[in-house]
Amino acid sequence: MLIAAGALAVGAGVVPSVLRQPRTGAAILPGAADARLASDAAASPRRGAVVDLPGLEHANLRIACATCHDTREPNPLNAAAADLYLFHQGLVVRHGALTCLSCHNPSDYGTLRLAGGASVAFEASATLCAQCHAPQAADYERGLHGGMTGYWDTSRGERLRKSCIDCHDPHAPAMPAMRPTFKPIDRFLPPREEHR
C-alpha cells in the first residue's frame, strides 16, 4: 500500500504539498542494555517520508525511501534539501558540513552508512552519531547523557532511555530555543490583573 501511494505520487508527477520529516528508529549502544529505548516503545514503524497529497490532506501516507531511491542514481553532489525537487522540500539541514550521504546509505536507503562504509540499521543510528560525538556517546553509556523515564532501580521496574534522535533532530541536532511556560507567581511581584 505504501508503494502504491508512492507510485501514485511519483507517477502523477505530484509534488506533495506538505512534507514532515519522519523520526527514524532507535539506537543501541553497548552499556545501555539494561534499559529499553523510548523509541522502541513506540508502536508504529517510523521510517520513510510522511506526505499529505493534494486532495488527501492529513492522510498520513508513509512512503518508504526505497520507493523512489531504488530506481534512481544517487547524486553525491546533493548536499542540501534545496537541491532536491521531490519529497525533501522544507527539510532543514543544519549539521556541520555533513551532506545526505554522510549518513544515508546510497546503496540501500533502508539503512544508514558508517564512515568506513559498513551499513547500519536505522535502529542503531546512535552508533553512527557516536563516530563524531564520542564524549556524548561515552556519557550516554554511563547514563550521564540523555533523558529517561521509569525506574532508577532497574531491579524493580523498567527504564526507558531516550535515544540520540528522540531529543536531537538528526538533520539539525542543536537543541531548539524554548520558552518557559510555567513560572511561580511570587507574592512580591506585581499583582496579577484580576487582583489589582
Next chain:
Amino acid sequence: MSEQRRIELPVLGGVSRRTALKGVGAALGVTAFAVAVSPLRRVAGELTADEYFQKHYKELDEREKEAVLARLQEAAREEAGRNDITVSDDPPIPGVKFAYAINLSVCNGNGACVEACHRENNHDRDTNQSYIRVLELPRGSLGLDGADSTYTHEVPAPDKFYMPVQCFQCDNPPCVKVCPVEATWKEDDGIVVVDYDWCIGCRYCEAACPYHARRFNWKAPRVPAEEVNPDQGYLSNRIRPAGVMEKCHFCLHRTRRGRLPACLEACPTGARIFGNLLDPDSEIRAVLRHKRVFVLKEDLGTEPSFFYFFDR
C-alpha cells in the same frame, strides 16, 4: 530585578516606607502569633480529637500510623470526591542514599521540571507553587545576587546559564537544627522530611536554609479535584494544611518504590541524574567519578546530596 517592576507588599498600598515597615513588623508579629497558636485556635473549629491528639510521626507505632493514614486518606477522598486517592508511607530502602546531579551545560532553563513538580506534588494552583526554582545567571558567574528566577523570555538567552535549585537534602542540614519542635528531620536514605501535622509554621527553617529551598503554605493548597495526584505520601505530596512548611522530598512516594523523580522524567534536555549514592555502579556515582562536580555554597558546610557539573 528590573527597574520597572513594582515591589510592594500587597496589603500595604500608599503608605510611607517607615509606616510600612512598622506595619510589616506588626503584621508579621500578629501572623506569627496567630500561626503559633493555630492548633488552639483550630481546636475550637473543625479539628477533631483524633487530629489534636495525633502523636509525632516517629512516635507512632504501626497500628497508630495505619489509623492516621486511613483517616488522611478518607479526608483526601472526601475533599476531592475521588475514590482513587491513596495516602501511603513508604519507608526508606535499606542500603540506599539518594543523590541528585544536574548538568549545567545541558540545562537550558525551560522550566519543565518546575511544572512537573507542581503537578506531581499537588501544589497550590493559584500561586504556581513548586519546590524548584530555576535561576538565570550571567555566564562565568556564580554570584547569586545577579540571579533571576522570573525570566519569561526565550531560552537559552545569550550569555546566560541556568541553575535549577531545590532542596539539596544536606547531610548537615541547618533547617533541621533550628526546628523548635522536631517537625523536620533527616531520614535514613538522606531525604529531609517534614511532618505536616507536627509543624507549627514558625518558619525558622525557611530562614535557616541558605538555598531558599523551603516553602510556606500561606493558605491551604487549592487543587481542582480532577488534577489531584492520587498517589500521595504522608511525608511527601499529600495536600498540606495551611500554615505549615514544605519542601522538595526527592518525590519519595516514587523514589522509595524505585521510580525516578517527576522533575527528572519531565526534563526535555536530559540534564538531570538521580540515583543511589551507595551503589558503585549507579549513574550518580559515575557523575562523581567522571565529572568535575561542585555543590552550591560549599563553604557553609551544609554538605548537600545535590551536585552540579559542566560537560566542558
